[in-house]
Amino acid sequence: MLIRVLFAVLVVVSLVLGYVGLAEYLATSAQYAHRPLDLLYYDLQLFVINSAPVSNGGPYPWPLEVSRFLTPAVTAYAVVEAARLLFASEIARLRARRRARHIIVCGDSLAARTLASHLDAEHRVVRVESARSPAPLIAAGLPRAARLYACADETAANIATVLAASQVERKVHAPLEIHAHVSDPELGDALRDRGWREGLEVDFFSLDGVAAKQVIAAEQPDGERLVVIGLSAFGRALLLELARRRTEPVEVTVVDPDGEAVVAELAARHPFFAVACHVSVVPVYQPEPGVHLVFVCHDDEERALRDGLNAAATVDATRGTVIVRMAELAGVGEMMVQHGQEDRLRFVGVLDMASVYLSERITDSLARAVHRRYVRAQRALGQDVRSNPSLVDWDDLPDTLRDANRASAGDIERKLELVGCRLVPSLEAAAFTFEPEEVERLAVAEHERWVAERRADGWRYGSRRDNERKLHPDLRPWSDLGEAERQKDRNVVLALPEILADAGYRIVRR
Structure with a gap:
């Protein structure tokens, strides 16, 4: 805004100095007319370096001398600014195509604008007004994006955006999270159960459904x-x-x-x-x-x-x-x-x-990845919801189990520090293997973290697990554990590269 005001001031100053200088220079000229309209015409020609009275090399009065250099400079700035505005949208598209780990918010609704404003403070956000076909999503960089929110007012438009996104080929390893708004919470539940292609994690939410859950949870x-x-x-x-x-x-x-x-x-x-x-x-x-x-x-x-x-x-x-x-x-x-x-x-x-609620889901990305890995591992062992009630979607987990997953995810960086490693954002697949002694050290650290978390929640040692009485046989020092119990902690460590890749991170050595 300040630059535009300054530009307008320079235009006015150039015109005034040019007019005053021309009036003084042509006051006694017999070759050029010097009526007010003629002076204004010659003055305007200074902006395109084509004013006839100043083509003979001078000398000129100082106002005219300043104006004949200032006006072309103003013209040059105007041309550059016009070109920038003309190609701004195309430059933005090119940047979006090359961007990675950003968030795309699709829709021109009040909900889309509100969500984008919440996310803008901490994340790179690309707005798309409508995307019923893959082209606008590709232009916004969907192949490398981390998340897509479809928040148009019409449910049909949001479902069309999800279908369009499912046709876009991913350029990175990590899955794409899609959150699409539907007006009917029950429709969202039905659509959520539909199978989507690998690499997509599709969630349908309702503004009213989300608010209802939070209100009942708060009021109890x-x-x-x-x-x-x-x-x-x-x-x-x-x-x-x-x-x-x-x-x-x-x-x-x-x-x-x-x-x-x-x-x-x-x-x-x-x-x-x-x-x-x-x-x-x-x-x-x-x-x-x-x-x-x-x-x-x-x-x-x-x-x-x-x-x-x-x-x-x-x-x-x-x-x-x-x-x-x-x-x-x-x-x-x-x-x-x-x-x-x-x-x-x-x-x-x-x-x-x-x-x-939706912006907080981003901060839970690692915790969600921890839970997804646990569910896959337990189902591979033949367990189901009847034998293990925690094998449900994140949104259906009790708060205590969500907090446990958050605690596990929140401790990952600390554990990596113990072996000289750190995690960095990355959507590319990158292999990483811990050394045997690193696995052992991190397994001990994971067991100690788990024991401290359980004891803080009131759990005690018991020879047999009893959820009602909060008793667990593994609540004892690492040295007292059997090999099978120790291997569970080692498996948590060995799964870290996969868990982090699922959440859009990778491990690197310092």
Whole structure:
């Protein structure tokens, strides 16, 4: 901006000096006319070094002398800047093709812009407005990208982007993570189970589904009377997430004129729902004493804000809380709360929640890779979910197991330091082998880390494993372990190069 202002000032200064200098130089000339329009014409010709009055070599008045050098310089800068702007998009495409480990955000929606702004601070982000064919994705550097987010408003456009991405050949070893938004959380669950080609890890998410999971996890309703106003996608996702997390049945009042049909459909499609949630449907919200949590879930944000304010004014003043779904008006709601307009009112910004959730998934990339490797190894040994409940997708893992994977991933760099190694970002396949003594040293370090983590969580030594009582036979010093138990830790070390390659890193020696 400052450069543009300076450029405009130089243009004006050049014109003024040229005009003043020409007026003085041609005041007594019989060869050249010197009316104001003639002087302006000669002045403008200075910008293209073609002004006839200054073609004889001078001498000239000092204003004209300065202007006849300054104006061509201004012209040259304008030509260069115009060329830069003209070819900027092409240069950006060439750079994108050569870029690696970047993130592509596809879509021109508010969700795409919000996500890109969250990611921009720590990652290289390339924006693509639309990609229903491979060409825009290739131009954005998808063959070497680390992740692709398809966040258009239309579900069909995002599915088309996933299909287009599946046709692009990868130029690197690490898999491509694709996260595509769908408006219906249940559709996302169905699409997620579809098989995709090797090298692609495709996840379908819903803004409302992500927000519903986070809201229920944060509130952890237990024994409260619950009201859900409006069975939008967010309302349905709330009910399902509530049912998934319940160990005992919960009473829920649904306020929606068409609620009976929606609740019946949820019960038919999800048998656990009818068991966990005892739902009564009413057409209009009527405040009742003792209601603790009221969720206002309308997609129409003005209606949601109105119903939220009305509910907050009538809900139990001592224990009631009203939570309102918002997207574009989330900032307005938060401003009202901050200014003390309603102390029983809270707002769920689905766009910000989903953006934070998706950006946090990047920081979990190593932990996810650790879990993927564990699942593959255990399934190769013939185990399944019935024999080992932890053999599920990352999103279905209990928080305790996710934290365990994060702790294991977070300790990798420390262990590598012990043997003079480090990890570096790399999407290229690169073989690496630890020396036998390095494997042994790192296996001991891994066992000590695991023991410390388990003991901090309350586990103790027991001759037989007992998850309920938190007893484990391996909670003892390395020297007391049998060879089979030691080999498990060695296998963790031997798998590190594969785990890191899966997450987009490789090991190098210092």
